[in-house]
Amino acid sequence: MLNSVLETIRHDWQVDEIVALLQLPFNDLVYKAQSVHRRFFDPNKVQVSTLLSIKTGACPEDCKYCPQSSRYDTELEKEKLMQVERVLTEAKNAKAQGATRFCMGAAWRSPHDRDLPHLIAMVKGVKELGLESCMTLGMLTANQANQLADAGLDYYNHNLDTSPEFYTDIITTRTYQDRIDTLSHVRNAGMKICSGGIVGMGESLRDRAGLLAQLANLPEHPESVPVNMLVKVQGTPLSEQPDLDKFDFIRTLAVARIIMPASHIRLSAGREQMSEEMQSLAFLVGANSIFYGEKLLTTPNPEASKDMKLFAKLGIQAEERSIEKHPDDSSVQQVDGSSTPLYYSAAN
Numbered sequence: 315m316l317n318s319v320l321e322t323i324r325h326d327w328q329v330d331e332i333v334a335l336l337q338l339p340f341n342d343l344v345y346k347a348q349s350v351h352r353r354f355f356d357p358n359k360v361q362v363s364t365l366l367s368i369k370t371g372a373c374p375e376d377c378k379y380c381p382q383s384s385r386y387d388t389e390l391e392k393e394k395l396m397q398v399e400r401v402l403t404e405a406k407n408a409k410a411q412g413a414t415r416f417c418m419g420a421a422w423r424s425p426h427d428r429d430l431p432h433l434i435a436m437v438k439g440v441k442e443l444g445l446e447s448c449m450t451l452g453m454l455t456a457n458q459a460n461q462l463a464d465a466g467l468d469y470y471n472h473n474l475d476t477s478p479e480f481y482t483d484i485i486t487t488r489t490y491q492d493r494i495d496t497l498s499h500v501r502n503a504g505m506k507i508c509s510g511g512i513v514g515m516g517e518s519l520r521d522r523a524g525l526l527a528q529l530a531n532l533p534e535h536p537e538s539v540p541v542n543m544l545v546k547v548q549g550t551p552l553s554e555q556p557d558l559d560k561f562d563f564i565r566t567l568a569v570a571r572i573i574m575p576a577s578h579i580r581l582s583a584g585r586e587q588m589s590e591e592m593q594s595l596a597f598l599v600g601a602n603s604i605f606y607g608e609k610l611l612t613t614p615n616p617e618a619s620k621d622m623k624l625f626a627k628l629g630i631q632a633e634e635r636s637i638e639k640h641p642d643d644s645s646v647q648q649v650d651g652s653s654t655p656l657y658y659s660a661a662n
């Protein structure tokens with residue numbers, strides 16, 4: 315059973331194949347995605363992470379979507395690197411609200427080595443609370459990745475954002491290859507990867523396929539794949555971008571589920587603007603992770619109580635445990651060593 319499941323994990327996706335999946339009749343795509351989802355996950359469990367901005371605004375990069383770039387006037391209140399104690403207070407609150415992973419984000423091109431001791435103290439403190447830890451700090455050197463891994467950092471988030479072809483329309487201050495290099499430093503250091511992108515930035519369907527191909531063709535699939543719907547922030551160059559068709563967004567999630575079947579696919583930024591029906595379609599096609607709590611980094615997210623009500627209506631439960639190893643690795647074990655099945659057959 316396990317072998318046949320693992321055979322379906324591929325790293326040789328052609329962009330044309332992914333374009334064809336994105337263009338399937340909608341009902342066929344939903345059925346395929348939900349069937350794959352049931353082979354790999356409990357369909358009624360969703361992982362919940364809480365985000366905290368530990369350093370806000372004044373970023374030197376020029377990412378056209380981002381309210382934190384110093385190049386755009388978004389009236390954002392800048393904040394220096396947060397004190398460790400304050401970060402840990404926020405982490406405790408997140409745990410009390412039911413989050414299992416705490417993600418700390420900094421508006422940096424890359425961290426300075428002088429910041430590492432503070433970051434390491436944050437990671438250790440979050441781990442001591444019994445939460446999984448995640449950071450997103452920009453580009454990392456191999457040495458920085460090793461130091462964070464040694465401190466116990468579980469996940470590092472670094473998005474590819476879009477296809478290689480569309481990328482230069484959005485960011486000019488770092489290259490696509492810079493991003494791939496950071497991902498390989500993270501992987502070599504033994505951390506789990508959270509990497510995805512943003513849709514709704516004016517990219518074509520082929521660009522969305524190109525992003526998905528890049529993610530799925532990494533040497534190992536990212537354990538977590540955030541699919542962000544562009545949050546249009548006044549003052550950024552993308553503030554007037556027309557909305558992406560809602561079904562094209564759902565299609566992107568569905569295809570991410572199909573081609574990265576063992577990864578958590580996160581219905582990430584943009585939920586504040588989505589109806590309950592749209593979010594439930596996202597879960598139906600295999601999205602199984604969300605950011606939980608009323609703020610993303612700088613923009614609003616649905617209130618926790620609203621999400622809990624939606625989960626209750628849909629019979630969804632927050633996922634409690636994580637797995638020790640990625641199912642892309644043949645020996646899968648639950649953290650607590652239990653024999654709870656990881657895979658759920660479509661026939662069940």
Ligand code: SAM
Binds near residue numbers: 453547
């Ligand atoms: N500065 C670091 C970096 O860019 O690598 C880490 C923080 S950055 C804010 C993390 C990610 O948030 C970006 O890669 C992007 O995918 C996402 N993001 C930022 N602004 C967004 C927006 N307006 N809408 C949707 N996603 C956004």
Ligand code: DTB
Binds near residue numbers: 381450583
């Ligand atoms: C990711 O892919 N999305 C999150 C997280 N990783 C760091 C960030 C979304 C940011 C949305 C805009 C904001 O709140 O500033």
Ligand code: SF4
Binds near residue numbers: 380382421452
């Ligand atoms: Fe800076 Fe990250 Fe925003 Fe780009 S996405 S401007 S690197 S904070």
